[in-house]
Amino acid sequence: MKRLRRSMLFVPGNNPGMVRDAHIYGSDSIMFDLEDSVAVTEKDAARFLVYNALTHLKYGSKELVVRINDLGSGLGVADLEAIVRAQPDVIRLPKTECARDVIDCEREIERIERAAGIPVGRTGMMAAIESARGVLNAYEIATASKRLIGIALGAEDYVTDLKTTRSDGTELFFARNMILNAARAAGIDALDTVYSDVNNEEGFIAEATLIKKLGFNGKSVINPRQIPPLHRVFLPSEKELNKARAIMEAIEEANARGSGVASLNGKMIDKPVVLRAQYLLELAEAASIIPIEEV
Numbered sequence: 001m002k003r004l005r006r007s008m009l010f011v012p013g014n015n016p017g018m019v020r021d022a023h024i025y026g027s028d029s030i031m032f033d034l035e036d037s038v039a040v041t042e043k044d045a046a047r048f049l050v051y052n053a054l055t056h057l058k059y060g061s062k063e064l065v066v067r068i069n070d071l072g073s074g075l076g077v078a079d080l081e082a083i084v085r086a087q088p089d090v091i092r093l094p095k096t097e098c099a100r101d102v103i104d105c106e107r108e109i110e111r112i113e114r115a116a117g118i119p120v121g122r123t124g125m126m127a128a129i130e131s132a133r134g135v136l137n138a139y140e141i142a143t144a145s146k147r148l149i150g151i152a153l154g155a156e157d158y159v160t161d162l163k164t165t166r167s168d169g170t171e172l173f174f175a176r177n178m179i180l181n182a183a184r185a186a187g188i189d190a191l192d193t194v195y196s197d198v199n200n201e202e203g204f205i206a207e208a209t210l211i212k213k214l215g216f217n218g219k220s221v222i223n224p225r226q227i228p229p230l231h232r233v234f235l236p237s238e239k240e241l242n243k244a245r246a247i248m249e250a251i252e253e254a255n256a257r258g259s260g261v262a263s264l265n266g267k268m269i270d271k272p273v274v275l276r277a278q279y280l281l282e283l284a285e286a287a288s289i290i291p292i293e294e295v
Contacts, residue, residue: 007026054083063090066091080277083113085112086099090123124148129179132161138151138179139186142185149188152192153191177214190217192211201225212233240280241280
């Protein structure tokens with residue numbers, strides 16, 4: 001079954017209550033943050049807290065992600081030494097600018113996996129792109145490691161690098177398309193940036209609708225209130241699901257007749273149409289909209 005990544009909830013690694021309860025809010029992925037949301041004086045405590053949460057608490061089937069500090073900060077390797085041993089699903093690397101950043105992080109992860117007796121390759125990776133250089137190198141980054149499950153846009157640092165500010169999304173259009181196309185070319189997921197005005201639900205929904213139209217898998221969120229409206233945006237409509245079912249039935253009928261040609265309502269059904277229908281039904285199944293036997 002396809003893993004949903006509609007929502008990736010940021011959880012400050014130094015907040016015991018949020019770390020403990022992160023799974024109750026309904027996000028597809030939980031990202032424990034050791035980087036920007038944690039003050040320098042609390043880095044060690046946050047690392048210890050997240051390590052113990054991953055090794056002792058149960059989060060069900062949630063995808064567990066940890067954003068480490070960048071390796072150049074002097075804190076990233078210490079983060080990896082602890083967190084890789086706790087065996088999260090994914091390590092999220094911040095401020096990724098080139099393939100070398102991914103390769104260096106992967107080398108450290110593999111070293112720790114071997115030392116800890118963890119199967120090499122068990123730990124996935126995700127790269128956050130947060131600069132003009134990183135955006136221009138998006139495909140190089142996306143193909144730098146087989147561990148990568150996705151790449152993500154980090155907008156705040158990116159717009160600062162561009163010497164502008166966030167507005168209606170115009171300033172992010174190029175970066176979003178570069179990251180999305182790089183991810184698709186590499187066969188991995190693309191995650192959009194956070195929407196920081198948690199009280200502006202209308203604006204949040206508008207941005208979520210835009211990134212869905214572009215083709216993103218989902219979006220990072222900083223407040224649990226953003227999860228339900230985000231999931232509603234990504235929910236296939238009943239009309240879309242009915243059409244997808246009809247397409248798959250037409251294909252099955254054509255196969256039963258031994259025919260390589262299928263049509264629906266007088267229109268030929270080609271491979272891209274079938275793939276889109278399959279994707280929608282898989283998405284619906286993963287979101288528990290329809291029972292498995294209907295797919």
